[in-house]
Amino acid sequence: MRSDLTNHIYGVGSIFLGVVSLVVSFQSGTPFATVLLFASGWIVAAINTMILFKLINHSRNDGETIGRLATEKFEVEQKLLAENQRLIAISETLSTLVMGQKPAPRKSKSTTILENTQEV
Helix, strand or coil: CHHHHHHHHHHHHHHHHHHHHHHHHHHCCCCHHHHHHHHHHHHHHHHHHHHHHHHHHHHHHHHHHHHHHHHHHHHHHHHHHHHHHHHHHHHHHHHHHCCCCCCCCCCCCCCCHHHHHHHC
């Protein structure tokens, strides 16, 4: 908070001193080219400041979007974990129900399904 106040004081002081410098330049009878050169520096500084404020605003919006998406991602992960646990429980229940039955033979590289069923 203190650094924000310092930045505002510095910004307002700079603008005030820039305006005073322009007024003094006009009153002292300096060549118009010198005044334009001085003013162009302040115009560029003002444009850079506007761009900086726009970028800060965009980065703040991006930060809020990232936070919202991270929260949504966490919620989806939790739902998927819960669904995974539910499916594992169903799988375990079904496997205990069919344990009494003879398991289907598996096909290996060297034998076929028919050979496995004939051996049993």
